[in-house]
Amino acid sequence: xxxxxxxxxxxxxxxxxxxxxxxxxxxxxxxxxxxxxxxxxxxxxxxxxxxxxxxxxxxxxxxxxxxxxxxxxxxxxxxxxxxxxxxxxxxxxxxxxxxxxxxxxxxxxxxxxxxxxxxxxxxxxxxxxxxxxxxxxxxxxxxxxxxxxxxxxxxxxxxxxxxxxxxxxxxxxxxxxxxxxxxxxxxxxxxxxxxxxxxxxxxxxxxxxxxxxxxxxxxxxxxxxxxxxxxxx
Amino acid sequence: xxxxxxxxxxxxxxxxxxxxxxxxxxxxxxxxxxxxxxxxxxxxxxxxxxxxxxxxxxxxxxxxxxxxxxxxxxxxxxxxxxxxxxxxxxxxxxxxxxxxxxxxxxxxxxxxxxxxxxxxxxxxxxxxxxxxxx
Numbered sequence: 001x002x003x004x005x006x007x008x009x010x011x012x013x014x015x016x017x018x019x020x021x022x023x024x025x026x027x028x029x030x031x032x033x034x035x036x037x038x039x040x041x042x043x044x045x046x047x048x049x050x051x052x053x054x055x056x057x058x059x060x061x062x063x064x065x066x067x068x069x070x071x072x073x074x075x076x077x078x079x080x081x082x083x084x085x086x087x088x089x090x091x092x093x094x095x096x097x098x099x100x101x102x103x104x105x106x107x108x109x110x111x112x113x114x115x116x117x118x119x120x121x122x123x124x125x126x127x128x129x130x131x132x133x134x135x136x137x138x139x140x141x142x143x144x145x146x147x148x149x150x151x152x153x154x155x156x157x158x159x160x161x162x163x164x165x166x167x168x169x170x171x172x173x174x175x176x177x178x179x180x181x182x183x184x185x186x187x188x189x190x191x192x193x194x195x196x197x198x199x200x201x202x203x204x205x206x207x208x209x210x211x212x213x214x215x216x217x218x219x220x221x222x223x224x225x226x227x228x229x230x231x232x233x
Numbered sequence: 234x235x236x237x238x239x240x241x242x243x244x245x246x247x248x249x250x251x252x253x254x255x256x257x258x259x260x261x262x263x264x265x266x267x268x269x270x271x272x273x274x275x276x277x278x279x280x281x282x283x284x285x286x287x288x289x290x291x292x293x294x295x296x297x298x299x300x301x302x303x304x305x306x307x308x309x310x311x312x313x314x315x316x317x318x319x320x321x322x323x324x325x326x327x328x329x330x331x332x333x334x335x336x337x338x339x340x341x342x343x344x345x346x347x348x349x350x351x352x353x354x355x356x357x358x359x360x361x362x363x364x365x366x367x
Contacts, residue, residue, distance in 0.1 A: 096337070106337075144338040215341045233337050 083116030088141040092148035095120060096140040096220045096233070102129050104219035108146050108202060115158045123199040126206070126216045131195055133161055142233045146212070150201030155194070238288040240269065243295045245313055246286040255326070257317060258286070259308070262298050270298065274305050291316055 012031050013021035023031060038045060089095070093109045095118070107120040107129050118136055122129030206212050222228065238244070244260045253276060262270035264280050271286070272278040278301075293311040295304060308314075317323040335343065 094338070142337045144336060211342050211345060212338070214345070215338055218341065220337070230333065231337075232334055 082114065083112070083136060085112050086136060086141060088143070089118070089136070089139075090145070092146045094142045094144040094146060094216070095134075096142060097129075097134060097138065098140060099138045102132075104221055105129050106142075106216050106218070106220060107134075108148070108216070109141075110148065110151065110198070111153050111156070113156070113158050117158070119153070119156055121195070121198055121202070122216070123202050123206070124195050125199060125203060126213060131156065131191075131198060133158075140233055144212075144215075146202065147205040147208075148202065150205070151198055153198070238290060240283065240288065241292065242297050243293045243307075245289050245291040245293065245317075246271070247289060248281070248285055249287050250285045257289075257313065259293060259295070259304065260286075261295065261304070272301070272304055274301070274308065289317070289322070290320070
């Protein structure tokens with residue numbers, strides 16, 4: 001290929017209307033400077049001989065041909081984009097959870113994970129919500145913000161929240177009766193440590209604002225007379 | 234029950250319907266039985282049906298269809314803004330607006346304040362009851 005320009009050139013032939021350019025073939029020949037290229041190379045366009053191809057190994061005829069022609073599905077090169085975060089949700093925003101076990105709880109937003117889900121924390125000591133992933137659609141963003149600068153969130157991503165793979169137990173008659181004993185899974189200590197590490201600096205900045213701690217500890221609910229479409233969050 | 238607030242040139246009215254909802258405007262002319270020419274410092278002078286206006290107690294002294302500059306001077310002289318904001322009607326509207334713009338956190342703080350006040354009132358009441366009964 002000839003040397004590429006640093007910035008690709010916009011077409012030198014503006015459209016009068018779609019499909020009809022302003023300049024004719026001969027005018028474009030002049031505009032593109034093809035006469036200069038020809039002059040530089042003594043009246044002919046420069047020709048590059050095809051580069052010698054590396055010798056390809058001889059292909060053996062295949063031993064097996066399938067009986068029916070099976071259609072291959074079309075190639076899908078689509079890469080899903082990361083979920084667009086609402087402008088009202090910034091790190092440190094207080095969110096109201098709308099569904100699930102912690103419905104109505106007010107939590108602090110930490111960051112958006114690569115899968116698009118939001119990483120939130122109660123903090124745990126204040127309202128019992130641990131480090132948790134939550135979908136943007138099940139959340140109301142309030143305009144209250146908490147200072148989140150002292151928190152290190154590098155290590156949290158979707159793999160951190162993946163379920164632990166259980167070892168497969170060998171099937172045996174006696175096992176069925178004993179299998180019910182191991183139901184309660186203990187939370188690993190390092191997750192508890194992570195929770196504490198994130199929460200300590202958060203709680204300090206929360207206690208700096210009067211009433212914010214009690215606010216986060218309380219649940220949100222609609223009372224009589226409250227119209228959600230008229231409320232400002 | 235005679236009427237107290239009349240449609241006249243210089244009557245200040247509150248718009249209660251439409252694009253300019255909640256604005257204070259001055260009637261500068263009467264077009265016909267149903268419509269008035271209406272003006273305010275921050276809007277283009279235009280006609281409005283009387284049904285969209287609620288008359289207030291405030292009037293200002295202006296000639297018919299004054300220039301914008303004259304209108305603004307007359308409004309300053311009559312001190313419409315302060316009169317309105319100190320009137321009980323005006324104060325109620327300000328409170329309504331403030332309540333509507335409350336944040337979720339503000340509503341929580343308001344609830345705490347109400348509970349605290351109710352507690353104090355109940356304590357005083359209990360004290361008074363005790364004094365009276367003893």
